[in-house]
Amino acid sequence: MVDPEGAYVPEEQRLGPVLRRHDQVQTGTTTDQRLLDSEGPSEWVHTDPWRVMRIQSEFVEGFGALAELGPAVSVFGSARTPRGTAEYDAGVRIGAALVKAGFSVITGGGPGAMEAANKGAFEAGGTSVGLGIELPFEQGMNEYVNLGVDFRYFFVRKTCFVKYARGFVVLPGGLGTLDELFEALTLVQTRKVTRFPIVLFGSDYWSGLLSWLRETVVSQGKASVHDLELFHLSDDVDEAIALVTKEVGI
Structure with missing residues (x-):
C-alpha cells in the first residue's frame, strides 16, 4: 500500500500489543525512534497515558x-x-x-x-x-x-x-x-x-x-x-x- 506522498505503508502494523491493519495503519516514526528523539512536543507529560505511569x-x-x-x-x-x-x-x-x-x-x-x-x-x-x-x-x-x-x-x-x-x-x-x-x-x-x-x-x-x-x-x-x-x-x-x-x- 502507498500513501498519497508515495511512501510505502505496510498492510499490517504492530505497535507494542496493538495490531493495526489496512486503513488503521499509522504512518510515521517507530516507537523506539520517538523514544530516542530528543526533539518534539512536550505536551505528552500532561496526557492521561503518562498519568497512568505516574499512578503506577x-x-x-x-x-x-x-x-x-x-x-x-x-x-x-x-x-x-x-x-x-x-x-x-x-x-x-x-x-x-x-x-x-x-x-x-x-x-x-x-x-x-x-x-x-x-x-x-x-x-x-x-x-x-x-x-x-x-x-x-x-x-x-x-x-x-x-x-x-x-x-x-x-x-x-x-x-x-x-x-x-x-x-x-x-x-x-x-x-x-x-x-x-x-x-x-x-x-x-x-x-x-x-x-x-x-x-x-x-x-x-x-x-x-x-x-x-x-x-x-x-x-x-x-x-x-x-x-x-x-x-x-x-x-x-x-x-x-x-x-x-x-x-x-x-
Whole structure:
C-alpha cells in the first residue's frame, strides 16, 4: 500500500500489543525512534497515558516501602488539632499504646492529630509511618515520621492506608478524616476488604454523626442497622486499643 506522498505503508502494523491493519495503519516514526528523539512536543507529560505511569509508579513506591512493615494500625484525625490539647494528648497516648501492643502506626504524616499519633509511636520506639499528600496548602511531613511516602493521588494513598493496616482509629477530624472513615466503612460493608476494626475516639465529637446515621440514614432504609456494628465508639485510650486489637490477634 502507498500513501498519497508515495511512501510505502505496510498492510499490517504492530505497535507494542496493538495490531493495526489496512486503513488503521499509522504512518510515521517507530516507537523506539520517538523514544530516542530528543526533539518534539512536550505536551505528552500532561496526557492521561503518562498519568497512568505516574499512578503506577506511586503504587510501586508505596507498596515497596510498606511491604515489610508488619502489623500496623492507621490513625486518622484533623491536621488542625492544636498541640497541648486533650485531643492531641490522646493521639500521643494512642500512638504509644499501639506500639506497645505490637503495631506500627500509620498516619497522613501531617500536623495536628496525625503528628500526635506519630509522636507517640516514635517516642515509644516503634515504626512511625507518614503517608503524605501533595496539596497546595500542605505543611509537609511532621518531624516524628521515621518512614514516609509522599503521594500525588488521594486514591493511591488511601489504598495504602487500607492495604497495610489491620485496623483504624479515628480521632476528631474534618472532611479528609470523614472521607477516610467512610471509605473504610464502605470497603468493610461491601466486603471488598477483610473486616477489620474501626474505632471512633471521642464520643462528644462523633455522637452527632452517629445520631444522624441511626435516626436518618438507617431509619429511612438507606443503610442497615447492622452497619452501625461496623465500628466502635470509645473515650478511653486503653479501651480503644483493646477494641482495635482484639479482632486482629498478633
